[in-house]
Amino acid sequence: MTQSAAHAQSTDSVLMIRPGRFYPNPETAVDNAFQRNADRDSEALTLTARKEFDAAVQTLRVAGINVHVFEDTAEPEKPDAVFPNNWVSTHDDGRIALFPMYSPLRRRERRQDIVEGLRKHYRVTEVIDYSPFEDEGCCLEGTGSLVFDHLNKIAYVSLSNRSNPKVIQRFADDFGYEPVTFTSIGSNGQPIYHTNVMMCIGTAFAMVGLEMIPNKAERHQVRARLEKTGKEIVELSADQIANFAGNAIELHNKGGEKLLVLSSRAARASNEEQRGTLTRYARLVQLEIPTIELGGGSARCMLATIHLPRL
Numbered sequence: 001m002t003q004s005a006a007h008a009q010s011t012d013s014v015l016m017i018r019p020g021r022f023y024p025n026p027e028t029a030v031d032n033a034f035q036r037n038a039d040r041d042s043e044a045l046t047l048t049a050r051k052e053f054d055a056a057v058q059t060l061r062v063a064g065i066n067v068h069v070f071e072d073t074a075e076p077e078k079p080d081a082v083f084p085n086n087w088v089s090t091h092d093d094g095r096i097a098l099f100p101m102y103s104p105l106r107r108r109e110r111r112q113d114i115v116e117g118l119r120k121h122y123r124v125t126e127v128i129d130y131s132p133f134e135d136e137g138c139c140l141e142g143t144g145s146l147v148f149d150h151l152n153k154i155a156y157v158s159l160s161n162r163s164n165p166k167v168i169q170r171f172a173d174d175f176g177y178e179p180v181t182f183t184s185i186g187s188n189g190q191p192i193y194h195t196n197v198m199m200c201i202g203t204a205f206a207m208v209g210l211e212m213i214p215n216k217a218e219r220h221q222v223r224a225r226l227e228k229t230g231k232e233i234v235e236l237s238a239d240q241i242a243n244f245a246g247n248a249i250e251l252h253n254k255g256g257e258k259l260l261v262l263s264s265r266a267a268r269a270s271n272e273e274q275r276g277t278l279t280r281y282a283r284l285v286q287l288e289i290p291t292i293e294l295g296g297g298s299a300r301c302m303l304a305t306i307h308l309p310r311l
Contacts (some may be wrong), residue, residue: 056302087101094309121310200248
């Protein structure tokens with residue numbers, strides 16, 4: 001595999017949104033088992049979340065990642081704005097996708113000014129807006145729902161009310177990805193709300209909670225596709241996934257070094273053998289974000305990866 005081909009899976013540029021008002025979203029608590037009630041008011045939470053966010057940006061920049069920071073707008077209030085990967089994805093052919101969101105509060109996060117901001121640095125050929133599917137009650141929450149193997153044009157999707165088969169197929173047809181769908185069940189007996197909390201695809205590895213896929217045929221299909229595409233599988237336990245071990249993302253820095261970005265909590269949840277395997281493929285970059293994780297997302301959710309061609 002050539003260096004340029006290897007880099008097609010990862011990118012050295014990300015989009016991040018500095019939170020304007022942060023608190024666990026009551027509209028998403030029903031089906032997001034990763035959310036936690038906060039013991040502080042929203043002002044205190046927001047102040048701490050901003051400090052964590054700023055430290056995370058600094059950590060990424062020191063590691064050699066190009067970070068585009070946009071400020072959340074004060075109005076309308078958007079408690080999950082710090083997790084932009086759910087409403088936007090960017091692609092190496094210059095296209096941008098905007099996604100239909102489950103929570104009405106989260107639909108406010110889609111911002112045309114951010115798309116225009118990206119145009120200043122990258123070539124944007126088309127913006128495809130899937131948000132009208134919300135009128136049909138159909139959602140697909142970006143790279144929370146879709147975990148991409150860009151090298152093999154596969155989109156892995158754990159089905160839930162955030163990941164509707166009709167929208168999955170429309171996206172797959174538009175962007176030329178083969179959808180591999182399955183259902184994963186959390187410890188609460190409910191479907192895992194986002195694929196990217198139980199699965200991370202790197203250039204040469206995959207972290208995945210296979211034990212959370214109860215259907216044996218589906219579990220075998222996921223394993224077989226990963227093995228066929230040459231990924232070394234790092235299996236994650238349900239407890240590790242509950243601690244955000246699956247919510248990671250492979251990036252590369254300006255020097256071409258592969259990085260695996262995850263939270264400190266996620267890193268602590270992994271064992272020595274897993275870390276040994278992962279560090280053969282990437283240097284671990286840890287973000288200390290315990291307050292932000294109360295919102296039910298972790299490091300991966302904070303980073304909307306930018307695959308657009310540079311101007």
